Amino acid sequence: MVPVIVRCGRCRSELEIPGPGEFVCPACGTRNVARGGVAPDPYSISGAAPASASGLTVPGGGPAPIAPPGPPTDIRWGTCPACRYKFATGEVEAVTCPNCRASLLRSSDGNLGITEG
Numbered sequence: 001m002v003p004v005i006v007r008c009g010r011c012r013s014e015l016e017i018p019g020p021g022e023f024v025c026p027a028c029g030t031r032n033v034a035r036g037g038v039a040p041d042p043y044s045i046s047g048a049a050p051a052s053a054s055g056l057t058v059p060g061g062g063p064a065p066i067a068p069p070g071p072p073t074d075i076r077w078g079t080c081p082a083c084r085y086k087f088a089t090g091e092v093e094a095v096t097c098p099n100c101r102a103s104l105l106r107s108s109d110g111n112l113g114i115t116e117g
């Protein structure tokens with residue numbers, strides 16, 4: 001048993017008792033009931049539960065959903081018709097091939113074509 005400091009409900013004098021339970025105030029003789037800091041719980045292990053034992057259980061019981069690894073990438077790939085070099089073009093319509101420096105233009109079907117001039 002863990003000794004607890006209790007206060008008499010009548011004369012407010014503090015005294016130490018061996019553990020939670022009924023005790024008689026030595027000052028005024030009033031019978032009191034010490035709760036030991038927590039409400040009486042028939043399922044609690046004696047002396048093992050601190051005053052603030054809440055928040056240890058996981059609500060719902062299921063694991064937290066894992067967030068997706070970032071937004072989906074919006075990369076468009078085009079192949080240079082001059083050197084067959086494949087590179088990301090993005091949303092732009094006119095690009096320059098990073099390999100052969102050819103001026104390319106995206107057509108309506110998404111393929112790249114060489115712009116003359």
Ligand SMILES: [Zn+2]
Pocket residue numbers: 008009010011012013025026027028029030
């Ligand atoms: Zn008392």
Ligand SMILES: [Zn+2]
Pocket residue numbers: 080081082083084085097098099100101102
């Ligand atoms: Zn090229």
